[in-house]
Amino acid sequence: MARDALASLRAGCSFASLSAGFYTRVAPRPLRNPRLLHASPDAAALIGLDAEALQTPAFLALCSGDGRLADIAPLATVYSGHQFGVWAGQLGDGRAHLLGDVRTPGGTWEIQLKGSGRTPYSRMGDGWAVLRSSVREYLASEAMAGLGIPTTRALALVASDDPVMRESAETAAVVTRLAPSFVRFGHFEHWGHSHHEQKALLEHVIALGYPECRERAAGRMDPAATACRLLTEVSRRTAHLMARWLLAGFCHGVMNTDNMSILGLTLDYGPYGFMDAFQANHICNHSDTAGRYAWNAQPAVARWNLYRLAGSLMVLGCEAPALETCLASFEAEFLAAYRAGLARKLGLDAWQPEDAALEDDWWALLHVQRADFTLAFRRLAEADQDAGAWLALFPDPAPARAWLDRYLVRRTGQGGDAPARRAAMLRANPLYVLRNHLAQRAIEAAQRHDATEIDHLLTVLRDPYTERPGFEFYARPPAADARAVPVSCSS
Known part of the structure; x- marks a missing residue:
């Protein structure tokens, strides 16, 4: 073959x-x-x-x-x-x-x-x-x-x-x-003043990935109605993508409209980063001096980018109020996906309104103490049996202990099988992520014509939820005295 x-x-x-x-x-x-x-x-x-x-x-x-x-x-x-x-x-x-x-x-x-x-x-x-x-x-x-x-x-x-x-x-x-x-948002922006080309691009994208969004009138595709259906679905996919980025501690670093996929994919990996020490306003791109693309800004930027996409569709006859309606559900879609994902990571059967205070205090705890994002979630799965390993992530364990006590009351109060819950949390919280220092290690080996580190990383990253004996190094955050790996738009 x-x-x-x-x-x-x-x-x-x-x-x-x-x-x-x-x-x-x-x-x-x-x-x-x-x-x-x-x-x-x-x-x-x-x-x-x-x-x-x-x-x-x-x-x-x-x-x-x-x-x-x-x-x-x-x-x-x-x-x-x-x-x-x-x-x-x-x-x-x-x-x-x-x-x-x-x-x-x-x-x-x-x-x-x-x-x-x-x-x-x-x-x-x-x-x-x-x-x-x-x-x-x-x-x-x-x-x-x-x-x-x-x-x-x-x-x-x-x-x-x-x-x-x-x-x-x-x-x-x-x-x-x-x-x-x-195809990116930017492809539609380019043809935002040309009805004929924009319609052709719309037909291409609908046939390729959104056949359910095709609307017809008099036996033909209705460009305006189809574009509105498309925008609604792109908005939904983008909202869900942002929730997944945040819950993985991922920062894209350069969310320009030309780096936004019309299919809701993560596109163009340049100055990206998975967080080590958590900071809500973490900036992974050294070129982003104003923090436009910080971790906590990504959903708002995505919505801003969707508005630019919406504006390019007006050439097809879409009215502004109709486009506004298409985008109106972005926040609700994001919050629903984010809260459902966070509930899975925290081992909660379902998100309850009273969980908002627990959530806010969780992020505040991680932010103030600069706890490791990935391990803080991962070790929480077994904190009811081994609180020491989880508390060791926090320089000041007293506030962490207080939050943990509240959390365990909430988690155990919902009932259910504890071993099954731990297993589900481990399936929702990766042990391995592509930390910058690990990527740098692979780069330095590759510069010596050695792909061994790439092999090792892909071994753990293709199934990052399963612990692998012998790969303990790849689950560790960088050493406290390790030099930060700078990434910028040239990365």
């Missing part, structure tokens, strides 16, 4: 069915002397490739920019967007190439290279990606999938010794990404 695996894929390119104004045909820049640093069997299975196929020269050629998917000409798409709250005008795939899509029994998956060279949308960029940022994206994509958070996927990581200049000299790499679609 391996030799013919790529050729046997049911490949096409549905995005290319849109008119030429949506994209530019442009070839990737192949890496010189590429080497396959890593490939994800889990991601490969999504498009019908087995482990043997990942070791073939044809697979390496495809993922290094030197191959083609069924002789399809690669393309880069155009979009626009707001960056840090400011209209940035035309943007686009400045260093990404869409190779096509693969149709499978489980749906269609687009295959895209990131870091694969300049396109007409590169602006001042060189179109390349460095190994450092590519390792981070590769790991984060698969880590989020392991957590059950909607995300693009990472199929392969190819490295080379090609030099790339950033703050200092680095080496080049390409990540091969998978998604049902890479």
Whole structure:
């Protein structure tokens, strides 16, 4: 199978069915002397490739920019967007190439290279990606999938010794990404003044991922009604995504509208971070000097971005009051998903209004004492039997003990089987997350042509809820005296 695996894929390119104004045909820049640093069997299975196929020269050629998917000409798409709250005008795939899509029994998956060279949308960029940022994206994509958070996927990581200049000299790499679609809010913003193109984009997205949102009038799609249905569902998916981010301690770091997926996926991993010591206003992106994309600001930013998407749909005949109605449920959807998820993490059968005070005091306790986000939730599952391990996370255990006493009264008061509840809490609270110092460790090994740390991380991150003997190091927060790993928009 391996030799013919790529050729046997049911490949096409549905995005290319849109008119030429949506994209530019442009070839990737192949890496010189590429080497396959890593490939994800889990991601490969999504498009019908087995482990043997990942070791073939044809697979390496495809993922290094030197191959083609069924002789399809690669393309880069155009979009626009707001960056840090400011209209940035035309943007686009400045260093990404869409190779096509693969149709499978489980749906269609687009295959895209990131870091694969300049396109007409590169602006001042060189179109390349460095190994450092590519390792981070590769790991984060698969880590989020392991957590059950909607995300693009990472199929392969190819490295080379090609030099790339950033703050200092680095080496080049390409990540091969998978998604049902890479369409962003920014694609709709780009066509916000063109009825014909916006309608065509709407039809493409509806056919691809939202057939239930199609509204008809006189036997044809009603663009305005369909757009409103779409906006309602995108708003719902985005609200649920924000709840999942917060409950995982995840910060995206650069929630520009051009980084928001129309399918409600986590898209574009740059200066992201999973929190260690909890701070409600934690900023993971050193470029975000004003804290626009702090952990606790993410739901509000998502809603702001949805309003920008809504504005772009007015060209289809959508009236402002109708669009407002579509967005009105965002807060309720977010709160319902957030509270249901938090109840699972806390081992509560259902969220009760009186739990709000317990919740507020929980976050305040973690914030004041800078307790580790992941371990504070994880060890809470067994705090009724081993309070010492949980209390050890807090420099001042007295306030923690007081909160724990209130919490245990609430938890035991609901009845139920205690062992089953502990097991459910362990299934809701990961032991392993992609902490920055762990990603940095993998980066430094990869720079020595060693993928061992990537292997180790993916072993625990693909099922982060199950404790694995011998991998204790990967569950620990960074040492107290460890140097912080800075990440910015160049990461």
